Amino acid sequence: MVRPSFTGQGVRRGLRAALPLVLGTFPFGLAVGVAAHGKGLSLLEALLMSGLTFAGTAQLVALELWTEPAPLLAAVFATFLVNLRMAPMGAALAAWFERVRGWRLWVTLGLLTDQAYALATVAQRRGPGRDAGFLFGVGLLLWLFWLVAVGAGHGLAEAVRLRPSHPLFFAPVAVFVALLVPLWRGLRQDAAPWGLAAAVALAARGAGLGPPWPLLLGALAGAALAAAREAPAGEAPPGPAPR
Amino acid sequence: MALRPDVLAVILGMAAVTYLCRAGGYAVLRALRPPRFVAALLRHLPGPLFVAYVAPAMAAQDAAAWAGAAAVLAVQAATRNLAAAIAAGVAAVALLRGGS
Structure with a gap:
């Protein structure tokens, strides 16, 4: 019994499944477009960054620490740190790619996002169908609308000539504040690592360290604390292993 | 529609490390399992x-x-x-x- 692992039907299912997600990611894309315009990027540059990187969080963080001239090391390093979370996702989806080769494998991996990963885990729970075409369809639709949203945000900021105190510039920060809500698992688990992350980030900034160091040091300190607290209670491994 | 070389360099760098995270994670973590602490750190990041x-x-x-x-x-x-x-x-x- 050979189950197909990349079908046109799967692609169409993915396109349909991703449609509601577009509503959630569109304001995010607008925020990235506004931030890109605020930092002086041209429309072409904003679209190129969005098409090739296709990672909203990383793009916002990189734009946040943008300087003149463009900060090569800081932006690339921060992007790497923010996107590191996608490495275990790709590994966790290995079963979906068992019989997929060539461009289908490498392009589908290139379109991987948090949302696609979440949809895949839900789809996997529902049925046996592990069709990489589904992942490709989800990624493709989100990618297309990502470009539209970033372009629209850039155009909006261009047309309205926003002052730095304009409320729209709060949108990028709002994205991250909102993302904290689904990540919060409870006081006992998260209060200490999150508190440490905030304290270290603020201290690093107070000490005069420029970006991306406050972000980097805070994130690593918090994650290391969470990982260290997990280690002694090793009898019951929490969460599924990446596979 | 300007495309400054310093901006382009940053964009290409961001794209490269992002793809490395997406595809490299699949390629490397499938072949070998990371140390426990590193796996936990990535999960909690x-x-x-x-x-x-x-x-x-x-x-x-x-x-x-x-x-x-x-x-x-x-x-x-x-x-x-x-x-x-x-x-x-x-x-x-x-x-x-x-x-x-």
Whole structure:
């Protein structure tokens, strides 16, 4: 019994499944477009960054620490740190790619996002169908609308000539504040690592360290604390292993 | 429609490391399992990462932005809808800063 692992039907299912997600990611894309315009990027540059990187969080963080001239090391390093979370996702989806080769494998991996990963885990729970075409369809639709949203945000900021105190510039920060809500698992688990992350980030900034160091040091300190607290209670491994 | 070489360099660098995370994670982590501590650290990274981004950003903001952040948290917790939460936050800031 050979189950197909990349079908046109799967692609169409993915396109349909991703449609509601577009509503959630569109304001995010607008925020990235506004931030890109605020930092002086041209429309072409904003679209190129969005098409090739296709990672909203990383793009916002990189734009946040943008300087003149463009900060090569800081932006690339921060992007790497923010996107590191996608490495275990790709590994966790290995079963979906068992019989997929060539461009289908490498392009589908290139379109991987948090949302696609979440949809895949839900789809996997529902049925046996592990069709990489589904992942490709989800990624493709989100990618297309990502470009539209970033372009629209850039155009909006261009047309309205926003002052730095304009409320729209709060949108990028709002994205991250909102993302904290689904990540919060409870006081006992998260209060200490999150508190440490905030304290270290603020201290690093107070000490005069420029970006991306406050972000980097805070994130690593918090994650290391969470990982260290997990280690002694090793009898019951929490969460599924990446596979 | 300008495309400055220094900006292009950053974009290509960001694209390269991002692809490395997406595809490299699949290629490497499938072949060999990372040490326990590294795996746990990667799993716990998102929360502290966003906190470390938000904390310095909020420390530099005014009271209107703090009210906006509170609105974002409340709406996100109540509706689980990112678009609604962002809209609520921006609206709260607009209301409190007044004018347009």
